[in-house]
Every structure is written in structure tokens, then in C-alpha cells.
């Protein structure tokens with residue numbers, strides 16, 4: 001099996017899900033987060049998700065969780081998947097430290113939604129082994145992995161990660177290293193425009209989401225989806241699009257910023273455009 005031991009850095013919504021699918025595929029996983037209690041919360045979410053999947057015939061939660069080892073720092077592994085907060089400086093520091101800790105042939109992947117892979121690669125001495133492995137939320141359910149090639153990502157690295165995505169039961173699609181790649185270049189301006197519609201009083205949140213769900217046949221409306229992604233992450237992605245594609249139309253809507261400033265981050269904080277308490 002390729003990448004037998006995977007280090008997942010960041011145990012939030014995405015890191016916990018990535019650890020889960022890696023472990024469910026029979027890989028050994030080391031899970032690290034800088035915040036006290038975050039790995040334990042990640043394992044708890046994983047247990048609930050695995051419980052639901054076990055009812056549908058998947059492996060037992062104990063068996064999968066038994067493959068996941070909490071670690072207090074970065075450890076050597078065959079592959080790192082980084083899923084820390086969407087902040088370039090924080091991610092670059094993780095990549096710099098991973099380059100020191102993981103063996104030279106290991107692949108360093110990022111689950112970033114928008115930050116250039118080439119800038120993360122530049123923090124390491126192995127840019128050919130750095131790549132984007134962009135999962136979707138919730139990771140155990142969503143079928144897509146957007147594989148993002150940095151300027152110097154080698155063909156071999158891209159092939160290995162594409163194959164790994166298939167081994168996890170996902171469908172890979174390859175994109176190049178442009179701001180927001182493909183997924184968020186399309187999705188995030190759509191979400192931001194929905195927030196503008198709410199901000200300007202075009203309609204209330206329920207009506208906006210109902211129009212998208214029934215009119216465009218989307219499973220979730222853009223405001224509910226923003227809550228699922230995390231409003232802090234939405235602002236961070238819009239800022240990358242604004243800076244990278246230099247357009248005023250990419251400026252995050254003030255209402256989005258207002259929610260984030262007030263700590264209303266969406267589902268993960270219990271309140272966003274909707275109340276989850």
C-alpha cells in the first residue's frame with residue numbers, strides 16, 4: 001500500500017474527516033493539532049460519523065479509530081496532509097517544520113481551499129513533493145478530491161496523490177495553481193453574492209437558500225453552505241481571490257466580516273446565518 005503512515009496536521013472539521021478516511025482505508029494515521037483538546041474533539045466527531053457509517057455496513061468505529069494515534073507534534077510519516085486554519089503564514093510554518101521532520105521522499109500535501117501551493121512549496125526544500133489535496137466537507141461523504149499541482153510539483157507526485165484519492169474511494173480532478181483553484185474560484189463568489197443579497201435586503205436567508213435549492217437544484221443553499229464551510233474560512237478564501245485575481249468584486253461582503261468579528265463562524269461555533277444551538 002502506498003503512504004502506509006499518514007500525518008494529518010489540524011484536527012478541525014476537515015482534518016478529522018481526512019484522518020477518518022485515511023484510517024478507514026487501512027492506513028496508520030498520526031493526528032496533530034496545536035489547540036488543546038482539538039484532537040479529542042476530532043476523535044469524538046469521527047466516532048459519531050463512523051457510528052452512522054457502521055449502520056450502513058462500514059467497518060466498526062473502534063477498528064478505524066484504533067488506527068489513529070494522537071501526537072503532540074509533527075512526526076515522521078510517508079505523507080503529511082495539512083488541514084490547519086486558512087492562513088498562509090501559519091501553513092508556511094507547518095510546511096517548513098514538516099520539511100525538517102518528514103523523510104526527504106515523503107509527500108507534503110495541503111488541504112488548503114485557496115492558498116497557492118507554490119508558496120507552501122517554497123517554504124520547503126522539496127517543492128517537487130508538495131501538492132494540494134483538497135477534500136470537501138464532510139470528507140467521509142463527499143466524493144471529490146481536487147488535486148492541485150504547484151509550479152514545481154512532479155508528475156510522479158501528482159500521479160501518486162491522484163491514485164491515493166482513488167484508493168480512498170474518491171474521484172480526483174486535477175487543477176493548476178491559480179487563486180481558489182477551480183472549486184473556490186466558482187463557489188466562493190457565488191456564496192459572497194448570496195451574502196450581499198441578504199445584506200442589501202433582497203430577500204431573507206430562507207428565501208435565498210430556497211431559491212438556490214429549488215431553482216438551481218443545489219442540495220444546500222449558499223448561506224447554509226457558508227455556515228457548513230465556516231464563515232472565517234469563507235472570508236479568508238475571498239481575500240485570496242481578491243489579492244490574487246485583483247478585483248473589487250472579490251471583496252468579502254461586510255456582513256460576512258461582521259459575523260466573523262462577532263465569533264459567529266457557522267456550524268462549528270453554533271451560530272452563523274442560521275442557529276445550530
Ligand SMILES: NC(=O)c1ccc[n+]([C@@H]2O[C@H](COP(=O)([O-])OP(=O)(O)OC[C@H]3O[C@@H](n4cnc5c(N)ncnc54)[C@H](O)[C@@H]3O)[C@@H](O)[C@H]2O)c1
Nearest residue numbers: 010012013014033034035038083084085086112113137229
Ligand atoms: N470547512 C470546509 O468546508 C473546507 C473544505 C475544504 C478545505 N478546507 C480547508 O481546510 C483547512 C481547515 O479548515 P477547517 O474547516 O477544518 O477549519 P477548523 O477551524 O475546523 O480547524 C482548523 C484547525 O487547525 C488547528 N490549527 C491552527 N493552527 C495550527 C498549527 N499551527 N498546527 C496545528 N494545528 C493548527 C486549529 O486548532 C483547528 O483545530 C483550511 O485550510 C480550509 O480552507 C475547508
